[in-house]
Amino acid sequence: MDDILHLLSTESTNEDARTLAIEGARHGSAVLADHQRAGKGRLGKVWNSPADTGLYCSIIIRPFLPLSEFPKFTLTSGLALCAAVEKLLPDVPFGLKWPNDLYCFGRKCGGILVESSAANCPLMDSFLIVGIGLNVNSQLSEFPENLQNNVTSLRILSDEVFSIKDVYKTIHASLLEKVHIHKTKGFASILLEWRKRDVLYGKEMNWLTCDREVVLARGMGPDEDGKLRAKDQYGKVHEILSGDISL
Numbered sequence: 001m002d003d004i005l006h007l008l009s010t011e012s013t014n015e016d017a018r019t020l021a022i023e024g025a026r027h028g029s030a031v032l033a034d035h036q037r038a039g040k041g042r043l044g045k046v047w048n049s050p051a052d053t054g055l056y057c058s059i060i061i062r063p064f065l066p067l068s069e070f071p072k073f074t075l076t077s078g079l080a081l082c083a084a085v086e087k088l089l090p091d092v093p094f095g096l097k098w099p100n101d102l103y104c105f106g107r108k109c110g111g112i113l114v115e116s117s118a119a120n121c122p123l124m125d126s127f128l129i130v131g132i133g134l135n136v137n138s139q140l141s142e143f144p145e146n147l148q149n150n151v152t153s154l155r156i157l158s159d160e161v162f163s164i165k166d167v168y169k170t171i172h173a174s175l176l177e178k179v180h181i182h183k184t185k186g187f188a189s190i191l192l193e194w195r196k197r198d199v200l201y202g203k204e205m206n207w208l209t210c211d212r213e214v215v216l217a218r219g220m221g222p223d224e225d226g227k228l229r230a231k232d233q234y235g236k237v238h239e240i241l242s243g244d245i246s247l
Helices: 013-022 067-088 154-158 164-185 187-195
Strands: 004-007 030-033 054-061 094-097 101-104 107-116 128-135 204-208 214-222 228-232 237-240 244-246
Touching (some): 004 013, 013 030, 013 054, 030 164, 054 164, 067 107, 128 154, 164 187, 187 214
Parallel strands (some): 004 030
Antiparallel strands (some): 030 054, 094 101, 101 107, 107 128, 204 214, 204 244, 214 228, 228 237
16 A cells, blocks of 8 residues: 555645655655645635545655646546546546546536646656545535535435545556556547546636636637637637636
């Protein structure tokens, strides 16, 4: 078993994993918590982390690749999460919403936040922190009312109760496998599989830019660098590197 720091409660597993990574924790090491008091989401959002119902973990990845390759690992990690839950629930149609969300039947089931070492970090010391939040045994009534129309869980989808530790093992193995493929075969093979699960492709979407401008566009899928392409109502194709996307 790979190194795991298992905590009953913590502020954020990503912050804990970052500390361990700086101290030299090896590739594949992880922090797993039963509860997060301040779970981190993308763009400064908070990840709802009720105790004992979800998977909250952060896995340290050391790809030993140039920094320019790091942003692509958000998609690699998303593919790993999706492939893992497909093994757990093979008859359920999961999909991915760029750049980091796991969806099923139009509802969010999980998300990923990938953070990296400092830009000036030497290659052999560099790392990525893959933070994963997955709704596992949550019942709909356990979510805040304002989220209940937009979320789901493995239990809701299957009417089964899962061992969170076993779910973690499946996801951990899948992530290390996809990272190895990314390193040895290149990002193109990851992207091919990711595109098969793209829930935005061909759909009308709203892009909230970092300048708080709303752009109505149609999803065209991620490009070879992992940026999302989208065509707006005037025919202009945008390459989206950041911002908030909603259907």
